[in-house]
Amino acid sequence: MSLRDVIAVVLVAIMTVVAWELLPPLFNIPKYIIPTFSQTFAELLRMAQAENLLRHTLSTAMMTTVGFVVGSLLGAAGGYLLGMSTFWERVLSPYILGLQIAPKVAFAPLFIMWFGYTFWPKLLVTILIVFFPILVNVLQSMKTVDRDMINLARAYSLSRSQIFWKIEFPASLPALMAGLRIGATLAVIGVTVGELVGGNTGLGYLITYAEGQANAAMVFNAIILLTVIGIALYAVVAAIEARVLHYIPKARR
Numbered sequence: 521m522s523l524r525d526v527i528a529v530v531l532v533a534i535m536t537v538v539a540w541e542l543l544p545p546l547f548n549i550p551k552y553i554i555p556t557f558s559q560t561f562a563e564l565l566r567m568a569q570a571e572n573l574l575r576h577t578l579s580t581a582m583m584t585t586v587g588f589v590v591g592s593l594l595g596a597a598g599g600y601l602l603g604m605s606t607f608w609e610r611v612l613s614p615y616i617l618g619l620q621i622a623p624k625v626a627f628a629p630l631f632i633m634w635f636g637y638t639f640w641p642k643l644l645v646t647i648l649i650v651f652f653p654i655l656v657n658v659l660q661s662m663k664t665v666d667r668d669m670i671n672l673a674r675a676y677s678l679s680r681s682q683i684f685w686k687i688e689f690p691a692s693l694p695a696l697m698a699g700l701r702i703g704a705t706l707a708v709i710g711v712t713v714g715e716l717v718g719g720n721t722g723l724g725y726l727i728t729y730a731e732g733q734a735n736a737a738m739v740f741n742a743i744i745l746l747t748v749i750g751i752a753l754y755a756v757v758a759a760i761e762a763r764v765l766h767y768i769p770k771a772r773r
Contacts, residue, residue: 555737563737571726571738580711580722581749583639587646588707588753592700594647595654600692602655603662604684616655624648625713632718642714642722649710650703657699661692694768697761704757708750 540557551559567573602609631641665688673683715724723742730738
């Protein structure tokens with residue numbers, strides 16, 4: 521990012537804060553609807569002292585990370601296994617499509633009935649939400665591998681595992697990393713849904729708690745912190761992608 525880009529980002533942030541501070545009082549909007557920036561910041565300090573904000577934030581961040589990692593591993597493994605077997609892909613595709621279409625948030629109450637008000641419901645919802653984009657991306661990339669390369673490898677008597685590691689896996693990395701980017705943003709949604717429906721810790725729980733108190737400033741702070749967690753996870757994935765796919769030239773603008 522160039523210096524001009526940094527300055528533009530900072531200016532937009534400053535204008536946003538100024539508008540946030542001045543517009544609600546200008547239009548006589550009460551703070552329980554849209555609090556000003558200063559009121560929101562003051563509530564953030566109060567939450568840090570009185571509401572165990574750090575514990576709730578760390579709980580959400582940990583569940584987001586664990587759900588993202590497990591969902592990514594399962595999605596990638598499923599995509600590669602189905603990509604290597606056209607028979608099992610045909611057999612399991614209708615069931616995978618059905619689960620993919622089913623709204624994942626609707627599973628949260630069911631998981632609560634099964635596992636109670638523990639960390640399992642929000643973790644499982646997160647894994648489900650992350651799982652399918654990565655599986656679909658990897659499976660599609662396996663279908664588009666150059667067949668001539670595979671036939672050439674077979675002509676040189678390479679084993680199935682050698683074909684996978686030397687041809688199919690490297691060719692699928694861009695699609696895998698794209699799926700991980702999508703999963704990084706969806707992981708925060710999965711954890712939040714689980715905490716909203718039946719959590720007793722986390723930022724989603726604070727949103728539900730604040731709703732009962734008509735405390736919009738607390739809701740704003742929880743949403744901002746959730747966004748920060750999502751951005752941090754996305755940045756980690758982007759850094760890994762830049763290192764793994766360093767051989768792909770970047771487009772010039």
